[in-house]
Amino acid sequence: MKQWLTLALGISFLTAGLAQAATPLLGVAMAKYDDNFQTILRNGVQKHAAVLDADIFMEDGHDSAELQMRQFRNLVNSKVDAIVVAMVNAKSAPEMLRLASAAKIPLVFVNRNPAPDKWPTQTAFVGSDELESGTLQMEELARRANYKGNVVILVGDPNNKSSLMRTEDVEKVVAKYPNMKVVQKKVGNWERSQAAAIVIDWVKAGVDFSIIAANNDEMAIGAIMGLEKAGKNAKDYWVGGIDGTPDGLKLMADGKMAVSVFQDAIGQANGAVEVALRLARGESLDSPLIWVPFKLITPENRQEFE
Structure with missing residues (x-):
């Protein structure tokens, strides 16, 4: 069953506060800064992390799978509280899942679904179908x-x-x-x-x-x-x-x-931050897949999206 992201999810985080005593640190690995959609996604992650009182350390993969994997290893070695990644290439996903699981660091993929055969514990995907x-x-x-x-x-x-x-x-x-x-x-x-x-x-x-x-x-x-x-x-x-x-x-x-x-980049960004913080607190998810719905845009309704 699909789990749909709602505004209530975000509100619950704002009212409940963080269970951890220290400010959580999220490692964020973006595929490419110089891209319109990725820029909206990245800015959304930064803003929502600030709203939820989380610190972030963000990396630009420059559309290089090799560079992003090095950055990912650095985030794991830095023992961040959770990692959010917008993959350059899905072929990197198995190694990312292995490294995060071995280090017991929650891992949330955003926007680009690695679609593993089985989702390990403390992992999730936030994006659109x-x-x-x-x-x-x-x-x-x-x-x-x-x-x-x-x-x-x-x-x-x-x-x-x-x-x-x-x-x-x-x-x-x-x-x-x-x-x-x-x-x-x-x-x-x-x-x-x-x-x-x-x-x-x-x-x-x-x-x-x-x-x-x-x-x-x-x-x-x-x-x-x-x-x-x-x-x-x-x-x-x-x-x-x-x-x-x-x-x-x-x-x-x-x-x-x-x-x-x-494709709701802000919805995906907010969901990824919220899910990462939930996993960092040791909470469980009903499903590892959190879907943010697509919506058709035409000249007749475009002003709703501007």
Whole structure:
């Protein structure tokens, strides 16, 4: 059964206070500071830790799995009270789980789910169910396109389970409709610049498409930039992203992005801090999976998310 994060959870922490006498220290390993969504997540962790009177020591993985693993080992050796990690690469998860378990340090994964076969005690994941993200995105793109047209997909990091699941979601939705098909998909590694270059190449090669499903807003923004650099009017295409970032919402307000899916970075950040502190106090969880729901964003409701 899914455990859904609620505001009541946060309120309970504020009123109950911390059982530990000393101020708890959370080690936080972020995948990459220089990323819009990760920045919101990181700032959320910092702010909520301050609200709950917890100290944090934060590391920037610079999108390097090797560097992040060194940083993680340092956090374990420093004997922090709990660790929160937004992984660079899910392949690092087994070693992270092993090290944290051996040191008896609670470990909370945030945003990127390692999905182990079995969750060790004192470990958890706080994030959103990727089965929802690409499905919400593509169903709305299909509806707006009147269930017809060629689709291209901009894929995130191929080593990241989220990008694989979002791509599969899109493909499954497209397969439902006989007048739609996926004609191209290419890895853009979540990056705006890479997505722009890919779309320019597609246009120059004469690829026939009218719908762009990007695994995140950054690549959707890059797709729009690529269309315009290639001499196309972005408003003639149906472009969808995921994350609901401020930059994406600005382009939606301009009529250039048709769809995004809100991934609640603040909700994930707050949940990760709260769960880490619960585990640090020796509390048990009903489930190691704490889900923060995705929400569809369209031009009609975008102001709710700004």
